Amino acid sequence: MFWENRYQTTNTPWDRGETSPALLQWLDAGELAPCRVLVPGCGRGYEAVELARRGFDVVALDFAPSAVRYLQGELRREGLRARVLAADVLSWLPEQPFDAVYEQTCLCALPPKTWEAYGMQLYRWLKPGGMLFALFMQTGREGGPPYHCDMDAMRTLFSRDRWEWSGSPFCEVPHPAGIHELSTVLLRRP
Numbered sequence: 591m592f593w594e595n596r597y598q599t600t601n602t603p604w605d606r607g608e609t610s611p612a613l614l615q616w617l618d619a620g621e622l623a624p625c626r627v628l629v630p631g632c633g634r635g636y637e638a639v640e641l642a643r644r645g646f647d648v649v650a651l652d653f654a655p656s657a658v659r660y661l662q663g664e665l666r667r668e669g670l671r672a673r674v675l676a677a678d679v680l681s682w683l684p685e686q687p688f689d690a691v692y693e694q695t696c697l698c699a700l701p702p703k704t705w706e707a708y709g710m711q712l713y714r715w716l717k718p719g720g721m722l723f724a725l726f727m728q729t730g731r732e733g734g735p736p737y738h739c740d741m742d743a744m745r746t747l748f749s750r751d752r753w754e755w756s757g758s759p760f761c762e763v764p765h766p767a768g769i770h771e772l773s774t775v776l777l778r779r780p
Contacts, residue, residue, distance in 0.1 A: 593699075597656035602633070603767045604695050604736060609636045612725055612763045612773040613692060617644060621775065622723055625689035628715055630679045631696025635661030638672050641692070648672035649688070651679055680707050687717035694771075698727035698736035702743075709747045718780040722753070725763060725771040741772065752779055 596602055616622040617640070624645040629638045632650035634657055641648045642665060650672055652658050658676045665672055675682070679696060691712055700708055712722060726739035741760070748755070753776040760772040 591654070593652075593654040594656055597654045597660075604699075604765075605634060606636065606766055609640045610694055610725065610763065612761065612771070613637050613640065613694075613723070615761075616723055616775075617641075622690060622692075622721070626686075627690045627692060628684070628688045629692050629694075630711075630715075631694070631699055632661060632674070633657050633695065635664060635672075635674070637692055637694065638674070639664055639668060639670060642670040642672045643668070649684065650674045651677045651682060653678055679711060680704060682711075684715060688715050688720060689717065690721045690723060691715055693722060693724045695725070695727065695736065697724075698729075698734065698739055700735075700737070702737055705743075705747055713752055713778060716778040718778060720778045722748075722776040722778065723773075724748075724776060725773050726760075727765075727769065727771050729769050736769075739772075748776055753777065754779055 626647040627641055629650040632638050632652050635650055638648050638650040638661060650661060655676050658674050661674050697708060726744050727736045729736055729738040731738060756775045760774055763771040763773055765771060
C-alpha cells in the first residue's frame with residue numbers, strides 16, 4: 591500500500607510537522623468556529639488535534655493505518671477526543687453531514703482522474719450552507735503526488751452550481767517542501 595509505506599519509511603515531505611498556518615489564521619479570525627468538522631486525508635493530524643483542542647467535534651479520516659494510529663496516540667497523550675477512522679475518502683459516507691470540512695492535502699494526493707468523485711464526496715459530506723476550508727497545492731509541475739491544483743481546474747471542479755466561492759483573494763501559504771498552497775473558503779449551495 592503506497593501511503594502506508596510512505597508513513598512507515600517517514601517519506602512524508604508534505605508533512606509540516608505542525609498545524610497549517612492557514613488553519614490557525616481561520617481559527618484566530620473566527621472564520622471557523624467550533625462545529626462538527628471533517629478532516630479528510632488527515633495524515634498525522636496536527637490540524638485534527640488543534641481543532642479538538644479548540645472544542646470542535648472532529649472526525650478525521652486517513653487511508654494509512656500508521657497515520658491513524660499516530661493521530662489516535664497524539665489525541666490520547668493530550669487528553670483530547672476526536673473520531674479517527676481508517677477509510678477511503680472516495681467511498682466513506684458519514685451518518686450525518688458536517689458543518690465544515692478542512693481540506694488540506696487530500697485532493698492533491700489523489701490522482702486527478704479521481705478528483706470529480708472526490709469533489710462529489712466533499713459536497714455530500716457537507717450540509718447545505720456548510721463551509722469547505724480548502725488549500726489548493728501549487729506545485730507548478732506535472733505529475734505527483736502532490737498533484738498541481740490548477741485554479742482553473744479547481745473552479746471547474748468546484749462549480750458555481752454547487753459552490754459559492756468567497757470574493758476575497760486567495761491567500762498564499764508557503765509549504766516547507768518549497769511549494770505553496772492557495773487558501774480559500776467555499777460555501778456549499780443547497
